[in-house]
Amino acid sequence: MTQTPPFPARLLAALLPLCLTAPAFAGEAVQLAAIEVSASTPTQDDTLDGAQLQKAQARDLGDVFVADPEISVGGGGNPISQKMYIRGMEESLLNLSVDGAQINSKVYHHQTALILDPQLIKQVEVEKGTAAASAGPGALGGAIRYETVSAIDLLRPGQQYGGSLTGSVFSNEGWRSGAMAYARLGAQFDALVSVSGMDTDNYQAGNGQTIANSATEQQHYLAKLGLQLSDTQRLSASFQRSRDEGVRTARANMVGFPHPVLPNDPIPQSLDRDTATLNYSGRQLGWFDGVEATLYRSEVDSDRTDRKGRNWGETLTTSGADLLLKNAIGDHLLKYGLNWREEKSAARNIANPYKLTGSGREEMRVFGGFVEGEAHFGSVTLTGGLRYDDYRYTDNHHQRYASDGLSPSAGIRWQALDTLELRAGYARALRGVGLKEAFMLDIAQWKNNADIKAEEAQNAELGFAWRDGGFTLDGNVYRQHIDNFITTFSCASSRGGCRGNLDRATIDGYELSASYRWGNLHLGLSVADNRSDIGGRKFNDADLGLGTSTGRTWITRAGYTLPDYGVELGWLGRFVESLDYTPVGTTETRSKAGYGVHDVFISWLPLKKDTLRLSLAVKNVFDQHYYDQATYAWNGWQGKTLGYPEPGRDVRVEARWSF
Template identity: 80%
Template sequence: MTQTPPFPCRALAVLLPLCLATHALADDAVQLAPVEVSASTPTQDDTLQREDLLKSQAHDLNDVFVSDPEISVGGGGNPISQKMYIRGMEESLLNLSIDGAQVNSKIYHHQTALILDPLLIKQVEVEKGTAAASAGPGALGGAIRYETVSAGDLLRPGQQFGGTLTGSVFSNEGWRSAGSAYGRFGDKVDALVSGTLMDTRDYQNGNGETVANSATEQRNYLAKIGVQLTDTQRLAASFQRSTDEGVRTARANMVGFPHPVLPNDPIPQSLERDTATLKYSGRQLGFVDGVDATLYRTEVDSDRTDKKGRNWGETLTTSGADLMLKNAIGDHLLKYGLNWREEKSAARNIANPYKLTGSGREDMRVFGGFVEGEAHFGSVTLTGGLRFDDYSYTDNHDQKFDSDGVSPSAGIRWQALESLELRAGYAQALRGVGLKEAFMLDIAQWKNNADIKAEEAHNSEIGFRFGQGGFSLEGNAYRQIVENFITTFSCPASRGGCRGNAGKAVIDGYELAARYRWGNLSAGLSVAESRPELEGRKFSDGDLGLGTSTGRSWVTRLDYALPEYGVQMGWLGRFVESLDYIPVGSTTSRSKAGYGVQNIYISWLPLKNDTLRINLAVNNLFDQQYYDQATYAWNGWQGKTLGYPEPGRDVRLEASWKF
């Protein structure tokens, strides 16, 4: 894999003059609280915190999002085959970022493009539905923002240097180890280096059967350095690498796909992602209350070697810059900024059996700007946003496509009572014609139709929040529309296929969540249901790049703390109702089986502080045999289940020493 310098000189050239220019203003400024503007959409967004991920010993995306009924993760127990869905929409319709660096386009539809050990995560912000103007270009289905830990998150008050060592074993089936070192150098500089290793063998399903070709080796590394330029200005750089290797079927999310021309043999495969970011943040700079600027570069490399010895794969490189300015105007808030992103994809060692593949390379560029505000009038808050994006795309057949448009959003929140808030909103988003998945640049013609149109999303939503004492109840209902969905399909005049607009997708749904806290006990119950349809039919597992259909999902949880013993314990249950749908290759209805899975954890601090932590977790406590409904499972043409089952019971024991 071609390595890119993690801290590009051109990034420093852009940001450092900005820091120096504002130095004089910042020295005399009074430091105030950061200015934040709420999103224009009234969704039930979610923020997942590091502490919860540590207690449950999260290993993969499924572990990270198991507590949110609006999010499904299918693909089985191998992280490389897992895909995430929000309200039935696939992750490829979302804006995904790590420390502000975008990871959006697809490498290969049978695997994920995002691997990251949850041990490195500080928090995950989930923005559901068509995202606010500030979420960046192309956020049709929402946004997920991963933030990794920094030295300041791990150092104790007054501590200059520290570290952590973590080791864990799990019965189904493998081990993980991790180490971090971090510190402050004087009053201005802090730094962190961290690494995790995870090796698993083929896991067992709930029936006790070994799932072949599900073993994996993962390596995750993180390095960060931050410089406090003044009391109100900070410059930070980070570099994060994740790798995954293993022998798995050519279609990593399918256990069987017998085909005389397109076999699904187990072959060595790897996925590697490098992400570098450079960030500047300033507060109370005189001319503006807040500045956030980010430069980033992400490179994803997929590699495969078949049984005939052919080595091939794909690369996807994303470079970008984001600038956000914030101002307080009396009681009102305003933020505005610019976004630039460039993506390049390429297939290596092209087979090109039909001499139709083209150059094997594509590139896309988008430049956009936005303004978003929040105005307070007594008990009523109005929010609104507007963004403009301009896309340019050149495909592997040297066809050029230009797309541009305006995306408005507006919302209202009314504090009807001290304990009751009502909200409603509407948002649009545009995603211009862009890269195919990189795999489709390799072996066959997948040619863009000349009249292909940009995708547009519309989201209408109403909701409420009630809270009194230790009890809260929150709910919302929505209708999401994606017009001109772009996908591939068979073309009579082509030996491969065409890429064009498939029509309109409509998703109706709701979510309701209740929580109660009484002393050291907290309880929660949430339910979510989405009904996604494409041109009047339910999403099927074959709607790759769009989404899938799942039954109504329930999540229940109890957490209890015994602070005098340094103990926290909890139980989480996820229950999914059965769903009737028409599978790929079928004309008759079939049912996706419902299931209920329960996890428990105990976290113990035996020294009554964070020096030593011992965690015990049991996932799938009752050894349930099931397929996640978001998994590509039954195939009508072959009359069999192709997807991977979920792991059976997994007992995880972990010890962590912080010094």
């Protein structure tokens, strides 16, 4: 698909004069110290390190989150068809952001809306369960914040410019390459430019079967410019473009099946994401101990062409701004701020087989504010937050909706012993009536019921953390409710179908994680399980936009470093127990088969410094044939498995030269 220069490039061109007319600069570039306020929810959250993702040669979302038992990524081995679930809740219930830019609404339910090169990730913050007030509006199931690398992250002390070249080959099947350049320009400016691409053929499953229509091509571009306004203030601008394209079935997460009206033929498809952000951060600015402000715009474009030559697809444009202020009041901490987001979706070349009227366009906006704090009283820490959000939404049938409400949260942490912390908390979140999935504006113009209510989530959680020398043990139990979940269903009042509220969905679960570090050896074991209920049954694969059910998941891991030789070794096992459930299209109970998968990696610095890194990773060492339990698999109406199996053994070899 031919594109004009992307809007983020034009936006950044407009923003650059702001950088050039900034206040006078002072001193050498300084990385700002963070002023942190713990979230007002007691969830067992995670921060993933981009360096480890590089060593394990992560190339898609499944690789990024494979070590977390509370996160499942289904859809097979094609990155475009992968969907992520936290505690059984689909990614569409989360707040997702890249460098502060929110990417939340759905484009097409058979594919993801977020494609990103994992090799560009600096870190990933995962907030599980109903999120804290500061996570932004509508974080019913949590939040995931991706942060990409900057020049100041990569430049060595005293280095003014540098770069890297990366090349990888995959036995199952394809290659990846990338080039990056970064520099410090004088005392105030720093810049980074990165280009990478990945090309894979149809992969093989563990039984040796070649999976048709699973090949993909990806290109990723990242440009960042940083400006040190003073020792305590920094301004940065970034632009990202990611593109995925290939010939895959119209429902990219399903194999072909006969259907007289809605065929599933292999057709050319592409997905593009362009994102621009402008970030300001400062500390010790008069009354404020910390200030963070973000302005962003993101555009996702999905494109398909069928065998008859019809070209169609969807666009989703998100614009927003966030302001966060921080204050330290003695031993106590406070943060507060504002969030604004506007989303617009549209379908191109509408088919409209149901002869419904509709504009093919929708828009919504949300404006909110929050306050969140942390108070210390000896061994007890109290946390709390409150946010208010106001939603406005106009659908493709010119119906207008308004939703607003408060989302409180509170928690307590007690340092019962030097080695033991106990925690408890409760959080609520509201998400107003908002955009339909953009695909629903096209061939299935589902009509909103007039009385749709806002969605509400609440999460109660108990947890503990034990720290004693090199041993750690963490655990959480939780109960989560989602009321008034908005979804689509058949109805008599609209030929295409209706969109409205369902009853309460409930998820109960737990996570337990242990780790031990002794010298250069690191060992870990974790387990997580959740049980969902909606209408007296577990979530099934067809509960799109809500979630799915998976069995109890175990993660085992081990790592060992040989610093004298510049070698690091790692092993990870992911084991999922079988699960009985009722699939869509049948009343019979079936079982999702359990499986165990092993991954290993070796990372070697032959020059004993980070100029040259050689890596070997083997995914699915024993060539296990399996379907991830988060994959849309068995369908009762069709009487067969529709989803794609996971890739079999994949040997990946990579060389990375940094200069």
